[in-house]
Amino acid sequence: MKRSLANWLDSGAPWVWINAGAATLCLAMVFGLLLLLGVKGLGHFWPQPVLQATYTGAEPPASIIGEVAASETIDADDLYPATPGEEQGEIERQLLKLGNRDITGGDFAWVLTGLLEDVSYPPELAVIERREWGNLYGYLNGLRQAGAAVLPVGAQDGTGEARWNELHSRLDRARDLRREIERIERSIIADINFGMERLRLEERQLVLAGGDSAGALRENARQRESFDAQYAEIRLRLLELNRQIQRDTALFRIADGSTVEIPIADIVRAHRPNGMDWVESTRVYFARLIEFLSGNPREANTEGGLLPALYGTAMMVMLMSVIVTPLGVVAGVYLSEYAPRGWLTRIIRVSVNNLAGVPSIVYGMFGLGFFIYLAGGEIDRLFYAESLPAPTFGTPGLLWASLTLALLTLPVVIVATEEGLGNVPASLREASLALGATQFETLWRVVLPLARPSMLTGLILAVARAAGEVAPLMLVGVVKLAPSLPLDTQFPYLHPEQQFMHLGYHVFDLATQSPNVEAAMPQAFATAFLLVAVVTALNLSAVVLRGRLRERYRAMDTGAWA
């Protein structure tokens, strides 16, 4: 035995295994993280059962309704205030999402599992997702139209399924009305506002320019009147629509037995999770998922969707790609094809390489100081004097964010381009030159087409890095909530000076700046998962592309491709 233990130590096997353990741990961490994000991020949309119980920990015992958001075991001594029951040692407690924030003030509470009595899951218990104040949990008790109670036709007592169905048909009606209101607000009113602002700026321009402008001013005044008339008309229409949408209300009996009345227009979605089978649950799941991907955020970003963030990220990345690709390719071609071979070029190459390792926040500082304050301030003085002191380009915005990130990712593209050009087999170049092609023709017709995939790889990596980068963006353009999208129907359609929302910053905002951390957590996990999924997919595609390319070059070099 002793002998074999010594042998075992001598063979070095334990060390090999320790190394294997490290590799396994690294892999486990990657997959663990992805799994954690996936489960927490995607699971959040699945409808959870809602429990009703009597909590004897309260004085007097209270009836509560809620979803279990988390549970843990803790030491009874750590509880503050001390446990209601005289329990000692490890006890289990649950974080319940109680909803009804507008009525009770808070929507989460820790309860001791042992003190929950009469726990039941009534199938008619409804979860109402609202536009404001978060979820409402309760029993549908009645419907009112313009204050008068509604009894659905064909139902004897107006309870149960019939009432529930009536609620849904009225929800559909409210949704259609809301769409109409939003359409008017989004397009028509925005057009009028935009026109008015244009008139104001034109007037200021005229005043700034001096000279005789009475005619132009009169024309402006005439246009303004027509805008005012349009606006008055639209306002009446909106008032009417708003009156209509407020017509219906629903009554709910909540946990403490009281009845609350809420306008149906405020309801986003209503379902009864305890009574749903998996088909219905799946339907709710996908409805929520679609809302998450295509809706606007609500309640300080803790609910609703993240369309503006997705959109902002995509716009920023696209603008950045448009900037970084030609710049990176030209610089890469220069370094690889035209730069004289010498120590200076070597130093430049190493410097460019190392710039990829410079902290991203430094780029953010540069973007803020140089682009925004220096360049943006100058642009404002020269071209937007009429709207000063309100800055147009002298403030964080999409253009500056894209430029900053283009600078940040430039080394990635340059290095990838150079690598791609360097990997093109020399035999092909020589053949082209031997046939009498000039250096440029060889480059244009032979080398660049072959190196295109590796440039694409570089661009993908750059995009992945830009999509996940947050620190510099915090300084140069992202905001918690952008009032409008940077691309819309207003001339000139693309608004590079506007601030925008970003997925990564969205995660940061939800995680650290949210007033209601518990409510924000699920949304933060879902956003983080989406971000990681996008970035991982981009990276994996770059890895695959690079692998394919390597095979192809190897084949070319050995002549097997012919």
Add this chain to the structure above:
Amino acid sequence: MNAGVKRQRQNEPAANGAAGKRGPKAKRARQRLLRYAARRRFWDRAARAVVSVGGLGIISSILLIFFYLVYEVLPLFGGADAGDAEILPRFAAGEVVWLEADPGAGVALRVDEQGLASFYDLDTGNLLDTEALAAPPGAALTAMARDSAGSGLFAAGFNDGSVVVAGWNAAPEAGSIAPRLEYPLGPQSLALLDGQAVRALGLRSGRDAISVAAAGDDGPVALLEQALDSGPLGLPALPRTGAENRHREFFVGNIRPEQILLPQDPRWVLLLTATGELNLLGIGAGNQAEIIDAAPLASASGSLSDVRLLAGGMSLIAADDSGRVTQWFIVVEDGRASLEPVRSFALFGNAVAALDVERGRRVFAAVSASGEIALVNVTAETMSFPGEWDGPAVRTVTLAPAGDLLMLEDAAGSLASWRIDNPHPEFSLAALWRETWYENYPEPALVWQTAAADDALEPKYSLAPLTFGTLKAALYAMLFAAPLGICAAVFTGYFMPPGARRQIKPLIELMEALPTVVIGFLAGLWLAPLVDANLMALALGALLLPLGVLLASLAMARLPERLDLEWREGWQALALAPVLLLAGMLAWLLAPGVESLLFDGSLKDWLLQRWGLDYVSRNALIVGAAMGFAVIPAIYSIADDAIFTVPRHLSNGALAIGANRWQTLSWLILPAAAPGILSALMIGFGRAIGETMIVLMATGNTPIMDASLFEGMRSLAANLAIEIPESEVGSSHYRILFLASLVLLLFTFVINSAAELVRQRLRRKYRMI
């Protein structure tokens, strides 16, 4: 080879020349060919020019970052500048007792001993107006005092014991220059002393009260507090109607104050006697007061020439006739207050003639008897000597509130002013790093605190806590990442079959692509509470995981020989996954038992009681783990390359002469790859230094200097993200933040370059083998 192609092409037309004589058609064809060749040459050259210029331009624009940061930082290093002296003609006859300037409105105020206020136009030197100070009838001016809170108010005391509080408004209506005196407590005088001439006077204004202290030749010190109603937004406060003036008298024995200073803290009154002794009078809740401490301000050799409270009203400076200016604090330690000399500036070779202070920054101006002018920031201890007055001896000097103008009057009555450009007195390289004694601190300390919101608070720019936090976070991250990254690299780079390595490596490298904001989010909101609740399980896990791996290895070695042979070398990684899982679960299950057995039920309490270690939820442990996670792929990837590219024949040779694989690795491969591994560590460290989001989200961001694993920190990068959006463009704070980013840039650039150099050398070495 390129040149050869060109030559050949140039020869083409000549070779075709003989055939070209055949006819006009052929001639045209030849010309077309020539034109075509010329066009191709043109395009070739054009492309070369465009790409070269473009490429160099783009590359230099990246390097612009460096130059821009330097450009933002450089102004910090400039000292104070003074323009040329402008001599103002003199109009008033009386001797000067008070001088003030407001360069924003372009007006200066001079009050003479008769109480006559004269307003001058600073640009032309013209006398704008004169106005007599509202004095009680028949009374003569005997003392004046400046508001220690820096509001621009002053108090005038008269020989009948009454006091008037006045201020001046250089431009009461926008656009016009019609300066006049104003009286916030009304033009009627306040009777402070009972018929005795005011000998010493002090004034302090606050948001809700104005306090005036006065003393006569003998008798008590009188202190009057007038409550104020805060005025409408932007307008001065008004005396509260109907509110009782609080008039108190304190007997101070045989102390005869020559000057009274009212510090910002209402508990203290400072009394300066004619002998230069400063007495600290502590005031209780009622009328009782006692002298708590006394200190001679003047050194033994010299006598005192001027004393002022600095901006913020928390410390005072005293100048003596040996050319020295000393700063004093009221230091409270263990409930006992004392007067402490904090620092001293030897400014001149001869006596200091006059002093004045700025109202926002801790800057004072001093003029020597021979006319040298000095501007000093006490916190950073920066001194500059921007100019000199070569007229007669200086009688009084004044600094504009913002420090952008200095004006003096000499014994002959000449008024002279200088425009001062002193943008960054609060910065000095030494002050960024050394311990500084700040106001309200019992002793010198290293502090980063930039509360721009409140002028009364002294800004504290010490980069030491931030640098410490940065290095602490990076070192803990390296402690976590280096062993894991290198061990994993050793395994995949040497023991794993190349086919498997190709699959596994991109997966580990995928960690690098994960957005750090997600890692920071998980660290701060998922891992931190988890570790907080299960610290014991974590500690146990750190012990049990390697133990489990070793046990698994032992078990494998004890397997029958035949089975062992079938075991494919390099796939241990897969087999270990369940072992790790098991060890983790075991740690989880054992934790409560071990905790109650060894640590009285709570590891955290035990740490606090036994070692004095406080556990903060978002601490260096969390940051280390999270940032380690982010850094592992950088270390792993380069270290793996370094190990994998060690030429195989070296290893084969060693194995052939009987070394086993581990011996080959440790005696041959690792030494050969050591430089590569070193460069991997350097790159990892560089990345950890500059990482922003993880530190920002996973720590409490308090700039403290505590090496404990269980305390938080604030790093340079996180500090940038927190503070730059709120920093005023062009201010010292703004530029110091840019200095911090320049430091980050240079540090990472140098460390990455060094790593790159090491790697290139290694590559050359392998090529030779």
